[in-house]
Amino acid sequence: MESRSNDLHVLIVGGGSAGLLIAQVLQKVNITCTVFEQDITPFARPRDWNFGIYWAQSRLDECLSDEKRAKIVTVQTDPSYVPSESSVMPVHNGQTGELMKNLPAPWSLRIHRRRWLKMLADGIDIQFGKKLESIERGEESVTITFTDGTKATGNLLIGAEGAHSVVREYLFGAEEAALIPSPVVASVTICKISREASLKLRALHPRYIITFHPNGVFTWMSKDPANWTRMMMQTWRSEEDTGLMGKGNEEVKLKTWYEMGREFGPPFDEIFATMDPKSPIWHNRLGYWPTKPWDGKGPITLAGDAAHPMTFHRGQGLNNAITDAADLLQHLRNMKAPTPLELAAAVKRYEAELVPRGREAVLASNENTNAVHDWATMMDSPLFKGGMAKEGDRIEVPIEKKANKVQTS
Template sequence: MIGMLLHWGAEYLEKVLPAHLRDRMSEPRCDPTLDTSSNVPPVPYVNAFDGKVIAQIPMQGLNRVSRMKLRRFLTQGENLNIQFNKYLEKVDVHSESVSVTFRDGTTETGNIAIGCDGSHSKVREFLVGHDAAQLESVDLTMINYPLGGYTADEARLLQTMHPVFKIAAHPEQPGNAILAALDIADPNDPTTWKFQNYLGWWGPPYAKDLQDPEVRMKFYKLRVSTLCEPFRTGGMKLADDAVVPVYPGQQWAPTMAWDNYGGKVTLAGDAAHSMVPRK
């Protein structure tokens, strides 16, 4: 379960929501009790060495949601034909329709196919070709994971600086750290709160160098131990034998023209323009 900022896309999402969901958009928020219509303070960008504020980033209508809660919110009780574990094999465009075939042999046909299949999009590969669809590596590596199980005092500490999220940059370690509220399940019981911890850095070691989970954890804890609070407590809570994911920084930009077959096949989301820290 990971969170994401939605505030700059909320306007467009709300336009396609039925009225009964539009009025309940606070439900999938990481903290449903937070009134984002009021003046949420600017996001602090701090020196990770001493915690001093370098800059404050104003974000009007700041709205951070849990991906899991948002997915559940948008689909429950809506009688939608959502199928999981489907792996796209090919796309076929016809004069009046488009069909997609999956690895399990099933086929679906409709008027338009929208590739929202992530940064490794197969629909993108169909549109621009295999080589042009490949992601471009950037010199960035990321560790990003959710965590709960904090004590009440620890959880309250993690919510200092800002109620939604905060960013830190270390003067001697190029990159940044992000600590964000992920699920404030019960505002009166901090032991139920979950947080998202992110650490990204430029240069080595790269993801390929950290494939051993034990080596990865030792590197991560060594790096996090140098951060100011509350970032240090956020990361140091991990058990030494925990396994956290590591991602290479990759992106893809739509810098070329392609045939969308009269609008029958198109792309959206990370398939159309994946950016770091997206994978």
């Protein structure tokens, strides 16, 4: 661990990926931090998503200790899967079933949310059941109050509590901080399908599949081999959401899946038709917020989806959150002394890089989301043309993979 002072104390609101990654980098430079999470337990939310790391592998290595770096492969949806330079993500025509393209996805990781968060939380001071109510800032400190009446004071507050960030709302006001609604809606389920349908899907690819349908429906299908469950997602353009938004209405949501499934060719029609009728389904309209600077608000900053909430069709969210943490680490290491003044200067340098990068990622992701729901423009979308990497960027190969390649070449 690097030598720094414990006199500084950083408050992090949000115990998801961004908040815990930030906590990990603060730990690396020996700056005390506390993570405050509004959920009452680490895994209170029933949605057990999985998500991808496509180009930020080396930046992730920067954020973690040697011990945690060694555990990354174990928190994949399939820990037996060995990422390689030749890894791809197949794209199929949903109507005909034909393979349209194998998108390059070298060294990509598919992460199981709960295993990932458990790994990142290890060794971090986390307080649960802490819903943020108000913020009071001073020149070198900030105090936050929670709905249970408790308070905490630190030298810096980092809002990392996701797309609907209370900290972002404090910085900008409710209207300016609000998400911009996308014309695209998403329906996501964690479900089981028939064994036959599951084997057919697995035969196409062991981890995941994307389909584009000429009618404008985009689907994503991935699996957890531990219990043969599937994370499946459908997105499409819709002006109305009658009967789909909010909790409940599971029968209406499932009926939508069945009806859309009839438009698909084999084997995808069978997959939709055999979904477990008890499957939980979440439906919402996508939203985004092009990142903008938040100067002059005292010792407060943002990270992850709080700073750059974006649509997900190119899988850029987690990769940018990792980059946030890695960039912050670099600036913390360049502090001349462990003082509130130096900490504030480091955060300013961090924000100067984050704001333009976040804005570009948000706008590019939104453009891509619109493109993949229009058959005429889908073939020219950044996703179809460039895969999941950042446009114009090389893939960042994990540090240990680079070492292995040198040794074996």
